[in-house]
Amino acid sequence: MSSKTRPEPPAQAVARDAHWAAKMARLRARQLPEHTLQLCDDPAVKKRLDQAKLELARLRMADAEAGREPGEETRTAEATLEEAQVAFDAVTVSLTFKALPRPVLDGLIREHPPTEEQGEDGDAWNPETFPASLVAASHIERDEAGRAVEGMCREEAQDLLDSWSAAESNALFSAAWQAQQLSRASTVDVGKG
Template sequence: MSRPAPAKRPSPPRGESSAEGAWAAKMDRLRRRARPQNKLRVCDDDQLRTRVEAAEQGAQRARFIAEATPADELAAQRAAEAEAIAETVRAELDDASDFLTFLALPRPVLEELIAAHPPTEQQAEEGAVFNPDTFPAALISAASFDGMSQDEAAELLASWSAPDANLLWEAAWQVQQESRVDLGKG
């Protein structure tokens, strides 16, 4: 006994096919979005950081003067020279720096990590959502693009100065809060 041939589905109207294709392309782009990143610069050369700041301020002043006097070719030349100096010093700073890169975690991964580090009863009474003694090192490690382990993160948090340790924590935490979408715009 032979089976009847399956019924063919009617082709969608032209407009639907085009809309479906546009939606499929949009969904593909949405799936391929890169996760937000945050970089923390670590540089112990205070003199170099001071030189960068001075060069950037000098370039900004020269740019302001050049913009205020558009007919002044010498001012435009000075602005270009000041910007070139600032770029050179910024490149020196980049070469003298180490960078730690942190990526936003997918929402379920972040939620699991928070759940794995619940606050103590006292911390919860104070409004904590996670255990501030264990969660920071776990998040820093999980978000580290560079492969920092949880033990290494805990070591840095314990051995760095309070401001530097806070910046390390903030670099990993802030990227988890970054939004790159807008409501009602477009």
């Protein structure tokens, strides 16, 4: 069965659930999860944002504990946080990674099998070739209208992985891998008693 051909819903299910087709359409239309890596090279801007978040959280907690509406100090902290966020966004590079459909991810892993030695070490894929391929395959950019467009190519991903420090390189791969691990489900009911 090709991925373009959708199976017909079982007749019994349609009979039991008059909304079966609508339910399946909603399930098929769900967007794949995304994960964003934010890279800020200005520690002072990052520190200012973190401090503004902590201060606002402290003031909101104090307001809540006192049972009062947010006061002037809290409103000032909100404005400070907003300014710090704008400054952070201005100097931050964001890379967004989107989950790949399971068959695509499985195929990508199969394209990069571990060497015999790597397999003996317990690797599920080749750690020399798989990370750049995953980063490239899952990275997306957005155009002015917010639509996903093609992101970096494998060579660009490999260049970043090779030229960055080990911690930053690991963060880049981890962000791409994390997108593959995110679940869109908010609750899961595994059975009825």
